[in-house]
Amino acid sequence: MTGILETTGIIASIAFTVGALTLPIKDNVYWKTCEHLYLGFAAGYSLIIAINALNSNLIKQLLTGNVIYTIPLILGIMLYSRYIERWQWLNRYPVAVIVGVGTAISARTIIDAMIIQQIRGALLNPLASGKDIVGSPKTPINNILTIITVITVVLYFVFWQMKGMDNIVIEKSRKFGIIMLMGSFGVLIGNSIHMRVSRLGDRFFYLLSPENQLYTLIFTIIGVISIVLSGRKSKEL
Amino acid sequence: MSYFLRRTAPLWLTTIISVYLFINYYFNIGGLQIEQLLLSFAVVITTASLGLGLINLSRSHILRIQRMQKGQWYYSIILLVSMIVTIVAGLFYGADSSEFTLLYDSTVSPLGSTLMSLFIVWLAPGAFRAVRIKNVESTALIITLMIILIGGSPIGSAYLLDSLTISSWLNSVLNAAAQRGLKITIGIGLVILGIRLLSGLEKTYLKGEITE
Amino acid sequence: MSQRSKWFTQEYLNWIIIGLMYITYILPVLFPFSPPLTIGEKATRFYNIVESLPEEPYILMAYDYSPVSYPLFQGLQEAFMKHIYSKNGRVICVAFSADGAMMYQKMEITFGYVWNTKTYGEDYVFLGYIPGGETGLASFLSSIRSVIATDFRGNLIDDLPIMKNIDTCTDFDLVIDCETGTTLGDGFVRQVSTVYKTTLAIACSGGATLEPYYPDQLQANLYPLPQVGAEYETLIKEPGNASAQLGVLFLGALYFILLFIFGNIARIFKRG
Numbered sequence: 001m002t003g004i005l006e007t008t009g010i011i012a013s014i015a016f017t018v019g020a021l022t023l024p025i026k027d028n029v030y031w032k033t034c035e036h037l038y039l040g041f042a043a044g045y046s047l048i049i050a051i052n053a054l055n056s057n058l059i060k061q062l063l064t065g066n067v068i069y070t071i072p073l074i075l076g077i078m079l080y081s082r083y084i085e086r087w088q089w090l091n092r093y094p095v096a097v098i099v100g101v102g103t104a105i106s107a108r109t110i111i112d113a114m115i116i117q118q119i120r121g122a123l124l125n126p127l128a129s130g131k132d133i134v135g136s137p138k139t140p141i142n143n144i145l146t147i148i149t150v151i152t153v154v155l156y157f158v159f160w161q162m163k164g165m166d167n168i169v170i171e172k173s174r175k176f177g178i179i180m181l182m183g184s185f186g187v188l189i190g191n192s193i194h195m196r197v198s199r200l201g202d203r204f205f206y207l208l209s210p211e212n213q214l215y216t217l218i219f220t221i222i223g224v225i226s227i228v229l230s231g232r233k234s235k236e237l
Numbered sequence: 238m239s240y241f242l243r244r245t246a247p248l249w250l251t252t253i254i255s256v257y258l259f260i261n262y263y264f265n266i267g268g269l270q271i272e273q274l275l276l277s278f279a280v281v282i283t284t285a286s287l288g289l290g291l292i293n294l295s296r297s298h299i300l301r302i303q304r305m306q307k308g309q310w311y312y313s314i315i316l317l318v319s320m321i322v323t324i325v326a327g328l329f330y331g332a333d334s335s336e337f338t339l340l341y342d343s344t345v346s347p348l349g350s351t352l353m354s355l356f357i358v359w360l361a362p363g364a365f366r367a368v369r370i371k372n373v374e375s376t377a378l379i380i381t382l383m384i385i386l387i388g389g390s391p392i393g394s395a396y397l398l399d400s401l402t403i404s405s406w407l408n409s410v411l412n413a414a415a416q417r418g419l420k421i422t423i424g425i426g427l428v429i430l431g432i433r434l435l436s437g438l439e440k441t442y443l444k445g446e447i448t449e
Numbered sequence: 450m451s452q453r454s455k456w457f458t459q460e461y462l463n464w465i466i467i468g469l470m471y472i473t474y475i476l477p478v479l480f481p482f483s484p485p486l487t488i489g490e491k492a493t494r495f496y497n498i499v500e501s502l503p504e505e506p507y508i509l510m511a512y513d514y515s516p517v518s519y520p521l522f523q524g525l526q527e528a529f530m531k532h533i534y535s536k537n538g539r540v541i542c543v544a545f546s547a548d549g550a551m552m553y554q555k556m557e558i559t560f561g562y563v564w565n566t567k568t569y570g571e572d573y574v575f576l577g578y579i580p581g582g583e584t585g586l587a588s589f590l591s592s593i594r595s596v597i598a599t600d601f602r603g604n605l606i607d608d609l610p611i612m613k614n615i616d617t618c619t620d621f622d623l624v625i626d627c628e629t630g631t632t633l634g635d636g637f638v639r640q641v642s643t644v645y646k647t648t649l650a651i652a653c654s655g656g657a658t659l660e661p662y663y664p665d666q667l668q669a670n671l672y673p674l675p676q677v678g679a680e681y682e683t684l685i686k687e688p689g690n691a692s693a694q695l696g697v698l699f700l701g702a703l704y705f706i707l708l709f710i711f712g713n714i715a716r717i718f719k720r721g
Contacts, residue, residue, distance in 0.1 A: 005336070009343035016344065020351035024358045024467060032312055038348035040316040043291050044323025045345055049547050050287035052332040052601065053578045058281050060598035060605070072278040076285030083292070092247040092443045094282045098584070099434060099442050100254030101279035105587045107255075107431030108262045109639035114424030117643075118417045118661055142406075146414040153418025177418070179377050184415035186378040187407055188657045190385025194673045195521055195654045197701030198694050199354035202520035204474040205697075206347075273595040276588030280596055283581040287547075333602045338554040346516040346551070353517035361470050362463045364705060365712040379713075383706060389673045390702035391484040391695045401487060408660060417661040 011215055017203055018219040022227055030226035122150040152177030248437040255435045295320070319344075381407055466708070473704045477696035484699050486692075492680035495650055495669040498623070499529070505537045506622035507615060511637075512542060512549035512556075513628035518654060518674075519552060522627045524691025525652055525671065525678035526556060529625070530563045532685050534572075539611050541621075542575040545586055545633055550578045550601065570609045577601035583636035590618035590640055618645040631655035642666040652677070 019034035058076075061069045075097060081090040124143040156177035159170055207216045254275060261268045298313035306313075323340065330336040370376050387393045388404025433439040510529075514522055533540060544550045553575050557564065567573055576597060579585040588596045593616050599605055606612050614620060618640075624647050626637045634653050641649045648668050651659060656672025663670040671677045676698065678691030 005339060009339050012343040013347035016348045017351045020348055020355065023352075024355060033315060034348060036312040036316040037319045038345065038352070039294070040319030041323050041340075041344040042349070043294050043316075044320040044327065045341055045551075046287060046547050047291050047324055048327030048332050048337070049550055049578050050284055050580070051327075052550075053284045053580055054281070055603075056577055056597045056599045056601075057277065057284060057579075064598055064605075068274065069277075069281065072281035072285075075278070075282050079282065079286055079289065080292075082289075089243040092243070093250065094286075095442060096247040096250040097254060097275075098279050098282055098286075100251035101258065101275055102582075102584050103251070103431050103434045104255040104258035104262075105276070105584050106636070106639065107428055108259050109643045110424050110427050110431075113639045113643045113662070113666060114420045114635070115428070117666060118421045118424070121661065121665065122414070122417055122421075142410050146410060146417075149411065149414035150418045150421070153415050154421055156418075157422040179374055180411065180415045181419070182374040182378040183381045183407070184412045184419075184657075186381030187385050187412040188655070189378075190382045190389060191657050191673045192654065193357070193360070193386060193705055194389055194676065194698060194702065195518075196354065196357040196360065197698055197705075198520055198675050199350070199517050200357050201474050201477070201694060201697030201701060203351050203354055204471075204478050208475065208478045269591075273588070273592045276584060276591055277595045279584045280579065280581045280588050283584065287580060332550070333554070335558075338551065338558065341551045342555060346519075346555070349515060349548075350517040350519070353515070358467055358470065361466050361705070361708060364708045365462075365466055365715070368709055368712060369716055370713055379709065383709060386702050386706050389676065391486065391676070391699040392702055392706075394487040394489075394676070395484040395699075398487065401489070405490065408657065412657055413660040413663070416658055420661050 010212065014207065014212055014215045015219050015222075017207060018216065018223050021203070022223040026227045026230055028223075028226040028230040030223055118150075122147060148176070149180045153181055156181065244443075247443055248440065252435055252437060255431075291320075381411070470704060473700045474697060477700055481693070482696045482699075483692065484695055486679055486683055486695065488680045488683060489677065491669065491671055492677045492684060494664070495671055495677075496532075496681060496684045498648065498650065498669055499532055499536075502533075502536060502538070502622050505539065506533070507620060508533060508538055508540045509618075509621045509624045510540055510542045511624070511626040511628070511633075512544045512553045513546045513626060513633055514552060515546070515548040515629050516552065516555075518629040519555065520690070520694065521654065521674035522552075522652065522678070523556070523559070524675055524682055524689050524694070526627065527560050527563060527689050528678065528682045528685050528687060528691070530560065531687060534563065534567065539571075540573045541611065541615065542573065543589065544575075544578045545582065545589075546628070547578055547580075550575075553601075570604065571611055574609055574611050575601045576606075582633065583640065586633065586636055587640045587644075590645065592616055618647050621647055623648045623650065625650045626653070627651075628653045631658050634659050638662045638666050 016034050016037070019030045022028055023031045058069055058073060062073070075094040078090045079094045081087040124138075124146055126144045126147065127140050128138055128143060129140060130138050152173045154177075155170060156174045159174060206212065257268070258272060258275065260266060261272050295317065298316055301313040302310045302317075304310070323344075326340055327337050368375075368379060368382075370379055384400060384407060385404050387397060388400035388402075388407075393400035393404065430439065434442075510526075530540070542553050544553060557575075564573065576593070577600060579589050579596060581588065585596070593612070594606060597606065600609065618624070624637070624641050626633065626649075628634060628651070631653055634651050634655065637649060637651060638659070641647050642662070643666065649666070650669035650671060651667060652671035652674060653659070654672070654674060656670050656674075659667055659670050671681075675691040675694050679688075679695055682689050682692050
């Protein structure tokens, strides 16, 4: 029984993978079926995981004697009052708790982590040199470039609504800042491409592994038939 | 009273909770237990909110089936059936069971993986057509992009060791400095947003019209 | 418009680009090859951090990635498990994203051979999914028992030997977060590093955005994946899944470099 289930699972996963790979070629029935199956399975999965989490962080807490957890239980039920028009306003209380807690949790540490520590990291001694523990060695050029880049990037955002103002220092600083930002985005995109290459490569590894090749061929043929039957008009990419 | 309960009280609740957590963090007034309780309450309420998305999804697709929306209603049946099958399997076998894991591995995992990884398929024609050297900014982007593509991949690691040094410099000096500036700016913005929420100026998170 | 330039605007060019890309992916599967690898600074630093941990360390490992990122992390996590178990480490696993729960299950099934000498509840445990994002993380790190009463399998936390002296973030020697994007990366730095000053390592696909925190607030920033996973496998002398992906990574990166170059050259010809 387990063997049959596992084989069915492998066939299903190959079918869904091939179905999703037909999307860039053309919108077709095979892909749309896979898409709606995915939405259904994902929605059901998220509910089961939520029930599991609720069991652990609420039900079991109540069963072990922590009656104070009736408060979030009531607030959680109040969330669903949004579907009853007369009682919709009750929904605001649990939202207020979530927003209040979330705001405080992040804002109280942002001041240190994202502002003070970052300013501290930018205020380097321009003339210091030596071996750094990370990345490139600490040199005066690196230090000066870091200080200037941080200042100009902050200036770019602080003065972005004042484009064209008659101050050459700010204009040039903003220009330098955006060039450095674009360089940084190039780094981000380059790293992102590496990871996306690996993600799609893994899908091909899976489809073309020796034990899966026959199923891949069968579902590829189904995919091609589905695309052909969906009409000859090609989709503009 | 009605206006107070509907509009003002939730705003005050947000403010009181946030101010308490702030003060407890910075001045350590000994309210750790209350803080832990508030945090765990927020977690429980967030868990309960996970069902809202499911209800909204089900409602819209049931409507499509009722209206026999052309070209859509049969897909909606597929969606609802697959959702019910997953829920029944999860409740019957349990979320930690091998059967449920197998169901996830056969359905959500391959579909989600392939869909998300398809982004690079659309990126490729865009890389050929759209990423062009037009001005100083785009030149900076393309040059750093190419160096990272070489240095951050086995190409640089195997054959062009200088690219490793340059890409390491780009990561630890240029990128770090620019991202630092971004973080400072974002941090200031988030603190301002937090103050607006604390003071009740920001009310958009409470649904419905608030006129005061 | 000339006949030649029409080619560049027609959709045939898209099919050629996508077709060539598919071939780029198929080739290393059919003809596997492993390019030589140079160990970078990030993998070395992470290796040294793990080596410097005390004997029988307690590790908190967060699974916050979706199935699409599984190939990025599987090599790194497998290598890490082997490394930490060589030091008799205790690993407490948790998920702050819904998909993370299944990613843990998948890891447990796929790498069962790493765990088979270890006992669930004594050497490793999975506490399940904690919703709420950064709020859930903060709550969990403040007091585990105030957030959850059981693990993912339904066992009471107080009945698990591994959780005997563990309740807050300060009880861990190392916190590792594996995530897609940087949704929680900043949150981990803020909650783990700023509040508790615990050693933190993050492996995420958007690691470049966390570079400002490195190395003061973030002791190990593991990117780009899976390259850094392959380097780490080489350091522990056990090549695995990450090393097997180097061929695809090599050709994929080369293909995009050529796309960018020829795209700009084609623009010059199109203008002419």
